[in-house]
Amino acid sequence: xxxxxxxxxxxxxxxxxxxxxxxxxxxxxxxxxxxxxxxxxxxxxxxxxxxxxxxxxxxxxxxxxxxxxxxxxxxxxxxxxxxxxxxxxxxxxxxxxxxxxxxxxxxxxxxxxxxxxxx
Amino acid sequence: xxxxxxxxxxxxxxxxxxxxxxxxxxxxxxxxxxxxxxxxxxxxxxxxxxxxxxxxxxxxxxxxxxxxxxxxxxxxxxxxxxxxxxxxxxxxxxxxxxxxxxxxxxxxxxxxxxxxxxxxxxxxxxxxxxxxxxxxxxxxxxxxxxxxxxxxxxxxxxxxxxxxxxxxxxxxxxxxxxxxxxxxxxxxxxxxxxxxxxxxxxxxxxxxxxxxxxxxxxxxxxxxxxxxxxxxxxxxxxxxxxxxxxxxxxxxxxxxxxxxxxxxxxxxxxxxxxxxxxxxx
Numbered sequence: 001x002x003x004x005x006x007x008x009x010x011x012x013x014x015x016x017x018x019x020x021x022x023x024x025x026x027x028x029x030x031x032x033x034x035x036x037x038x039x040x041x042x043x044x045x046x047x048x049x050x051x052x053x054x055x056x057x058x059x060x061x062x063x064x065x066x067x068x069x070x071x072x073x074x075x076x077x078x079x080x081x082x083x084x085x086x087x088x089x090x091x092x093x094x095x096x097x098x099x100x101x102x103x104x105x106x107x108x109x110x111x112x113x114x115x116x117x118x119x
Numbered sequence: 120x121x122x123x124x125x126x127x128x129x130x131x132x133x134x135x136x137x138x139x140x141x142x143x144x145x146x147x148x149x150x151x152x153x154x155x156x157x158x159x160x161x162x163x164x165x166x167x168x169x170x171x172x173x174x175x176x177x178x179x180x181x182x183x184x185x186x187x188x189x190x191x192x193x194x195x196x197x198x199x200x201x202x203x204x205x206x207x208x209x210x211x212x213x214x215x216x217x218x219x220x221x222x223x224x225x226x227x228x229x230x231x232x233x234x235x236x237x238x239x240x241x242x243x244x245x246x247x248x249x250x251x252x253x254x255x256x257x258x259x260x261x262x263x264x265x266x267x268x269x270x271x272x273x274x275x276x277x278x279x280x281x282x283x284x285x286x287x288x289x290x291x292x293x294x295x296x297x298x299x300x301x302x303x304x305x306x307x308x309x310x311x312x313x314x315x316x317x318x319x320x321x322x323x324x325x326x327x328x329x330x331x332x333x334x335x336x337x338x339x340x341x342x343x344x345x346x347x348x349x350x351x352x353x354x355x356x357x358x359x360x361x362x363x364x365x366x367x368x369x370x371x372x373x374x375x376x377x378x379x380x381x382x383x384x385x386x387x388x389x390x391x392x393x394x395x396x397x398x399x400x
Contacts, residue, residue: 019219029209036201036393040194043398052178055394063387070212070383077150080157087161091168095175102176 020069028069035062137371149373156377160384163347167388170340174395177336181329188326188333189399191256193247197397200243201389207236208386211355211379218362218372226367226375230359233382237352244345251334258338262331337396344392347385354378 039058043051068074073081135145142148178185210232217225255263358378361367367375 020216022213022216025209025212025216029205032205032208033202036198036205039394039398040198043394043400046400051400052395055398056391059391059394062390066208066383066387066390070208070386071380076153080153083154083157083161084164087164091164091171094165094168095172098172099175099179102179 019075020072024069028065031065032062035065135371137366145371149376152373152377153380156380160380163384167343170336170343171391174336174340177332181327181332184327184330184333185399188330188337189397191251191254192337192397193250194397196243196247197393200240201393203236203240203243204386204389207233207240208383210236211382215372215376215379218367218375219369221369223362223365223367227359227362230355230362230375234352234355234359237348237355240348241345241352244341244348251338256334258331258335262334264326264330340392340396344385344388347388351378351382351385355382 035058039055042054042058045051047054067084073084134140138145138148142151210229214226214229214233217223217229251257255261257263355378358374361374
């Protein structure tokens with residue numbers, strides 16, 4: 001955006017940054033609908049343990065699209081991205097360590113507790 | 120970039136009406152609000168991560184429960200709700216776009232449309248919850264699928280010889296049911312009877328042990344998400360009323376933008392919940 005005649009403060013400082021044209025929003029929307037169909041189709045194909053990772057991958061692509069364009073993280077100040085990444089880092093640490101912990105136990109100690117647990 | 124003479128004035132002797140006293144410029148005020156919103160969303164992510172952690176541990180230990188129990192959810196309704204929520208995210212982003220371009224009518228229309236779609240989402244959710252309630256697919260001690268099963272058969276008027284024996288040991292740990300392939304695609308299930316699989320000997324297969332915990336996870340995750348949708352609807356209605364009063368313009372639309380961030384976050388949570396709960400294979 002070009003600097004307006006009025007120096008400081010900028011009256012339209014609401015959006016000092018760029019703004020997405022409507023076409024982009026519609027394109028993202030179409031992509032989200034397509035990916036929703038993709039995740040349904042992918043769940044019909046039996047790929048064993050891969051299925052959940054494919055589902056999570058498609059969901060993550062959708063989440064990133066929403067984040068970058070609808071939530072305009074693309075044009076956001078870096079500090080907001082740092083806040084988001086900090087939260088996500090701790091989510092991964094949290095779930096990762098808990099899964100490491102739960103995988104470390106001998107589930108056969110309890111009869112019939114986890115009959116089909118993948119080892 | 121059109122500006123009214125009122126908002127053109129720099130801060131100082133003549134403060135902008137929407138500029139809080141602790142801020143120097145509208146830009147500073149907007150950026151501060153955004154940072155606050157992102158910090159709030161970070162706490163929201165961490166709160167939901169607790170539930171996703173429960174999900175991960177439970178699915179890790181009991182994959183058979185998830186494969187089986189997810190069949191009881193109606194994935195078509197889940198997919199419908201996904202579409203509804205994605206559309207509502209578009210209309211919300213569109214509303215912010217309208218506010219940015221000073222299109223008052225568009226702003227109000229898009230906010231109204233977002234509220235409508237949010238209500239549609241809750242309506243479908245209500246249908247799903249009612250269905251689970253009817254079939255006693257409830258968490259904890261209220262998980263009594265045998266009751267729902269018998270009730271569904273009584274309603275349909277079809278005899279259900281296996282209902283009793285299938286239902287009673289439902290909470291017992293079962294051996295293995297390789298024969299179970301899920302309900303036939305394309306055929307809408309008639310009550311729980313359609314879900315009742317048979318093993319090779321013609322005996323009905325039982326639900327795996329701990330199946331009720333899946334429904335505990337389902338209700339807590341979708342319930343917390345539903346509460347977020349309701350909260351989002353509340354604030355969007357508030358924003359819509361303010362928009363009707365003409366409080367927003369291209370010079371000031373921070374509340375629209377921040378509420379939009381929240382609404383998109385709620386959409387992202389559902390984007391993960393849909394495949395994780397409805398599309399388990």
